[in-house]
Amino acid sequence: MRRLLSVLEFYLVGYRRTWRGSVFGSFLLPVLYVVGFGFGVGHFVDLGGRLGPVRYLDYLVPGILAATAVQVAFGESAWPVLSRFLWIRTYHAMVAAPLRIIDILGGSLLFVLLRLVLTTVVFLLVTTAFGAVHSAWALAVPVVCALLGLAIAAPVYALSAQVDTDSYFPLLGRFVIIPMGLFSGVYFPIAALPRAVRWLAYASPLWHAVDLCRAATLRGVDLPWPTVLGHLAYLGAWAGLGFWLAMRAFQRRLAI
C-alpha cells in the first residue's frame, strides 16, 4: 500500500501546480449548466409540464453530475496515459523503481478517483446553492460518480496502454462518449427513446449512474434496493473488467 500511495503522491505533486484551474473549472461548469440549461431550456420544459411536479433544473442536475464524471474520467485516462507511455515515459521510470504494476495502475486510478470526488463535491455544492438538490442522499452522489468514473477510466486506461497513436481517442469520444451522454437519460427520460435505442441506454454505465444520482438528489424518488444494487453491480463489473484489462495491458507494455 505504501508503494501504491507513493505513486498517488507523484500525481498530487503535479496536481499542486494545476489544482486551482481545475477546481475553478469544476465550479464554473455547473454554473454554466444551471444558467444555460436549467434556467434557459428548463423554462420551456417546465411550461410543457411533462416532468410533473419536478423542475427541469432539478431533473437535470443529477444527470449532468454523472455526465461530468464521465468527461473527467475520459480526459484523465486517454491522452495523459498515452503520453506517460510514449513521450514522458513516466511508467517506465516507475517500473525501474521497486514498484509493481498494481502499484502503478492502482496509484494512478486512485488519483483519478480523487479528481472525480473533488469535481463532484464542488458541483454538488454549487447546485445545492442554486436550490437544485433536495435530499440528504445526495451525499452518496460522489461515491456513485467515483464508481462510474472508474467504470469509464479503467477500460480507457487499458486501451491507452495498447495503442501507439492518439487517433483512437477522437473516435472514442465521438462515437462512444458523446452518444453515451446524449442517450443515457441525462437530458430527458429514456422512456422517450424508441424501444430498440433504449437498450443502448441500459448498456451504458452512465444511465445506471444517472438513475442512482437522480434518486439521490430528488425528493420522493424511491428506488427499490435490488435496483440500486443492480446498478452498482453493473458499474462495478465495468470497473472490475476494465481494471483487469488495464493490468494486462500495462504488464505487456512495460514487459515486466
Next chain:
Amino acid sequence: MPDPLIHARGLVKRFGDFTAVDGIDVDVAAGESFGFLGPNGAGKSSTMRMIGCVSRPSSGTLSILGMDPHRQGPEIRARLGVCPQLDTLDPELTVAQNLVTYARYFGIRRRKARAKAAELLDFVQLSERADSKVEPLSGGMKRRLTIARALVNDPEIMLLDEPTTGLDPQARHLVWERLFRLKQQGVTLVLTTHYMDEAEQLCDRLVVMDGGRIVAEGSPRALIERHSTREVVELRFGETESDDVAGKLTGIGERVEILPDRVLLYADDGDAASDEVHGRGLNPVSVLVRRSSLEDVFLHLTGRTLVD
C-alpha cells in the same frame, strides 16, 4: 572471487522470431566497472533490461544480488539505480520534485528524501536549478539529473544504458567525471556504450557484443593487446591511387583493413610502417599514426566499424 553481483549463464532474449540476446555468460563482481560494448542492435539494451528486472529472460539463468529477477523483482530493483537510454524525467515537475517523488517510490521518508535530493543535486552540479522545471534544461543537465535520480536509494549496482549518447563533448566529459567519482566511491557500474573512449575511460572490464553474442571479453588494455597491434597507421589516398592500394601494401605490418574512406595498417611500429609505405612509392594524401583503440578491436572481431 566472492559471489558476483550479477551472474548470467546462457542468457537469451527472444522477441517472436528475433533473437536479441543469444546465450551470453556474464559475471560482474562488487565494485567493478563493467561495460557492454557494441553497435546498435547488438543486444546491449535488451541485456540491460533483463538485469534491471523489467524484462524476463527467454531462457538461461540470471541472478542479481543473489536473487531471482522474476520472483524478487521489486526487492532487487530497490537496490539498483537505473539510468535509462531515453529520459524518463517529468518535464512539468521541478528538478528537486523529480528526485523527491522518485525517492518516495523507494519508501524513503519525505524529510530524508528532500535532504538526499539536495545532496545529489550538489553532486551533479545542479543545485542552482533545483526549483526550475525540467523541460528547459539542456540534454547534459537532464542526463545528470537522471543519474542523480538513479542514486536516490544509494544503489549497490548502477545500470547506465548509453549514458552519454546524444550529448556534446563537454557535457559528456562532465558525466564521465561524475561517473568516475561514483566508481571511486565503490559503486558497481554496469554500462552499455558504442563509444570506444567511453568504454576505455570507465570500464575495468568489458564484453564486446555483436548480433546478440559476446565476441570478446577482457580489460580494454588486454583486449587491445590480444586483438590488435600496438599502433595503427591511418592512410587516406586520392582518387587515382585507390585502385590497387591493397596489393601494394601487402606485407607491411601485421594486417591491413580497407575501409570506404581510409586504409588502416596495423603494426607495432607505426612510423616504420609509414616509412615503408612511402618507400614502396605510394603517396597517401594523409598519414596518421595512432595507438590502437577498442574501435580497432571491434573492427578486427566483426569486420565492421562501431558507429555507422
